[in-house]
Amino acid sequence: MTDRRRAILTGAARVIARQGVRGLRVADLAAEAGVSTALIYYHFKDRPGILRHALAFIGDRADRYTATREEEGEPRPSDPRQLLEQTLLLEFQDLPEVRENSTAWGELRAHSVFDPELREELAAAGAAWVAEIAGHLAELCPAAPPGAVTAAAERLTALLEGLSVRWLSGLLPLEHARGLLGEAIGVETARLDSLDHRPAN
Known part of the structure; x- marks a missing residue:
């Protein structure tokens, strides 16, 4: 990805987080990214193109900050439980990038109610x-x-999204949100573990 394209998508995530999808105006995005509106249209064609690429950018950025820190010298957790917890709980970090990403994701999700393509x-x-x-x-x-594994994953990701909204809006302290999600991970894995040992019929 070119530096300008990255700057535009970073700006799009920031504008969406601050102003919502309906508040995303190409002129505002150009000012945020420090580029011309013509360059934005050159890279993304139209507003729906901006939204689609912003969604992918937000997903990729979340993958990076919830991934293992092998490139920073931290080894990948060898324990599957630690890997699961890390992937989910790193969505709760009091960092500007994480707050912005989670807020923008929520705005895109809310807007998708009215936008079938999105x-x-x-x-x-x-x-x-x-x-x-x-x-x-x-x-x-x-x-x-x-x-059962897929259903557990659906419950955990849905809970994470709900807790994230409450944390970002100040209804839950960060550590409490992390604690609730950690407890849910324990409940779901214990349930799956009990299914592991259920006698065959």
């Missing part, structure tokens, strides 16, 4: 996230039925 893009991104969490759960509870 809804499809968001559904695909959400399905990929559920699949990633399901993969971690399956590694942790390998004998659990795939349907």
